[in-house]
Amino acid sequence: MGEAESIATAEGSAQALPVSFDAVTKRYAGAEQAAVDGLSLEVGAGEICVLVGPSGCGKTTAMRMVNRMVEMTEGDIRVGGTSVRDRTPAELRREIGYVIQQIGLFPHRTIADNIATVPGLLGWPAERSVARASELLSLIGLDPELADRYPSQLSGGQQQRVGVARALAADPGLMLMDEPFGAVDPINRERLQNEFLRLQAELRKTILFVTHDIDEAIKMGDRIAVLQQGGKVAQYATPAELLMAPADDFVEDFVGADRALKRLALLRVADIDLWEAPLAHVGQATTEVRAKLEGAEVPHALVVDSDRRPLGWLSDADLRNDLVPARPDVAADPIIDRDDVMRDALSDLLQAETQYGPVVDRDGRIAGILSVEIISEFLSSRDALEEEHEAVDRPLG
Amino acid sequence: MGSLAHVLAPLAQIDDSFFKDRSESDCISDNGTFCASWAVDNIDRYIGPALEHIVLVAVSVVAGFAIALALAVLSHRRRWLMPPLTAATGILYTIPSIAFFFLLLPITGRGNLTAVIALTAYTLQILYRNIIAGLANVPAETKDAGRGMGMSDRQLMWRVEIPLAMPEIIAGLRIATVSTVAIATLAVFAGGDGLGSELVGSNITFKTGVIIAGGMAIIIAITFDLLLVLAQRLLAPWRKVRPV
Numbered sequence: 118m119g120e121a122e123s124i125a126t127a128e129g130s131a132q133a134l135p136v137s138f139d140a141v142t143k144r145y146a147g148a149e150q151a152a153v154d155g156l157s158l159e160v161g162a163g164e165i166c167v168l169v170g171p172s173g174c175g176k177t178t179a180m181r182m183v184n185r186m187v188e189m190t191e192g193d194i195r196v197g198g199t200s201v202r203d204r205t206p207a208e209l210r211r212e213i214g215y216v217i218q219q220i221g222l223f224p225h226r227t228i229a230d231n232i233a234t235v236p237g238l239l240g241w242p243a244e245r246s247v248a249r250a251s252e253l254l255s256l257i258g259l260d261p262e263l264a265d266r267y268p269s270q271l272s273g274g275q276q277q278r279v280g281v282a283r284a285l286a287a288d289p290g291l292m293l294m295d296e297p298f299g300a301v302d303p304i305n306r307e308r309l310q311n312e313f314l315r316l317q318a319e320l321r322k323t324i325l326f327v328t329h330d331i332d333e334a335i336k337m338g339d340r341i342a343v344l345q346q347g348g349k350v351a352q353y354a355t356p357a358e359l360l361m362a363p364a365d366d367f368v369e370d371f372v373g374a375d376r377a378l379k380r381l382a383l384l385r386v387a388d389i390d391l392w393e394a395p396l397a398h399v400g401q402a403t404t405e406v407r408a409k410l411e412g413a414e415v416p417h418a419l420v421v422d423s424d425r426r427p428l429g430w431l432s433d434a435d436l437r438n439d440l441v442p443a444r445p446d447v448a449a450d451p452i453i454d455r456d457d458v459m460r461d462a463l464s465d466l467l468q469a470e471t472q473y474g475p476v477v478d479r480d481g482r483i484a485g486i487l488s489v490e491i492i493s494e495f496l497s498s499r500d501a502l503e504e505e506h507e508a509v510d511r512p513l514g
Numbered sequence: 515m516g517s518l519a520h521v522l523a524p525l526a527q528i529d530d531s532f533f534k535d536r537s538e539s540d541c542i543s544d545n546g547t548f549c550a551s552w553a554v555d556n557i558d559r560y561i562g563p564a565l566e567h568i569v570l571v572a573v574s575v576v577a578g579f580a581i582a583l584a585l586a587v588l589s590h591r592r593r594w595l596m597p598p599l600t601a602a603t604g605i606l607y608t609i610p611s612i613a614f615f616f617l618l619l620p621i622t623g624r625g626n627l628t629a630v631i632a633l634t635a636y637t638l639q640i641l642y643r644n645i646i647a648g649l650a651n652v653p654a655e656t657k658d659a660g661r662g663m664g665m666s667d668r669q670l671m672w673r674v675e676i677p678l679a680m681p682e683i684i685a686g687l688r689i690a691t692v693s694t695v696a697i698a699t700l701a702v703f704a705g706g707d708g709l710g711s712e713l714v715g716s717n718i719t720f721k722t723g724v725i726i727a728g729g730m731a732i733i734i735a736i737t738f739d740l741l742l743v744l745a746q747r748l749l750a751p752w753r754k755v756r757p758v
Binding site for chain 1: 658661
């Protein structure tokens, strides 16, 4: 079994486990208010559920009760249908991945040994642990040469990746992540988030993700639970629902005034209908191009090469020549990828101070034109959606 | 003081051969700073005491380390034990060594056992404090991660906390060992072995003898210290690495 099994599990064959909080309460001795008061929440298998809220809302306490790092006072939490109280804390924790903001790598152990922590506790044979560690290193995109290094020799971003790999080592059906990217600089955070989403698309773990950052919640979450003081769920909804129809003033405040713009972060360029521009081929007669420009959606002609890759926009001066040049006057910048997030695409357009950006597919071939106008139309149609959703999304009670 | 003289009398018995050697050389009769020829002829007589000294120190430090580690592990999770244990090991350390030997004589009699008990007691203060400090310095997030991945308290202690406390533990061992090498020269007052019998027992006024015995004690201390530095490199390799 050994290696074959561990490789199979890396592809996500381990069963993702649903989690359910049933009226969970945590009261600390001597505290007047409960830290978490009657929290009920269902997290579907294979989903990223983000617990988000201001500091002191009990989100971390709620998460830590799942692996019994904090013992609940009342209620029950079930992971994969079994109460967390049915196992000893140590047994339970070995079945649940655990990532914290401060990472907490063991400074005295090599990267490979750090990753193999839980396999070691579970008594895996050494060869299998070693194989698993190197497999995970490549899964998280780290050089296998780093296996024998110590944590202090890695950058913060690399350490955080190792922290994630370590949590994945025994292929748990559930991962708890407490502000996992909170201590990383903004550029690296963005990169780590994207990497993690890509990984999750493959692994399909159930993930309980705690953050105080609503933007991160919107980006990472399949569903978001907005918590307020005492671990009360103000709203539990998908990111789009949360942005379109905040349940109350608290959620609306927390989500922020720029929620229209935040919706753009949820959307990829491929998700909306693009415009078409008249295409011109190198060496084509400009008279043909001028004919195409009549009544076109985009009032400029885009020059493409023989593989339909954009080369640039034809200027009026270009059009006065007889033939379409190989190097048009106006560069095609910015070239937008169909998989780009809409917010980034808009930012690219604004930065380049242009109305139109050619959108290309994975092979760099033209797929359409994105314009600032398309985006603003999309944003204004949001209001209609909001009306529609408002009644539906209010939580019961 | 009468009793002290009484105790010391048998120790200070004059060794005939010692003075026979002395009378054969001008350097010896003049008690020069260092009589090289005498040293060469008589180096053998110091080998035995030096080995005894090493054993005395090693046994005491190992015993002291075992006790200090047990006390530290015990009090690490029972914080209330820490102040009384710190105080107790501190008080032991303040007892003057010769007084300590005499306090033990009625109970354990003259001999190496008495010496080892006293020497062990002296190591406790430094070792206990350093182990406690080392354990306290383990980052909270490292412990949280260990526990959160399913380590039991015992696994956390032996796999994470003690290895990470190793630099402080070894620093404590170095101080304890070097000071024990020095204090062990007084074991002769408890009837113990070691270089003290050559320093105090033979003739404290003979400079060459004092220099050889003292020099050997210094060499022993330095050797132990180097071995512990080496141990630190082997046990805490992660402290030496350079960030890439």
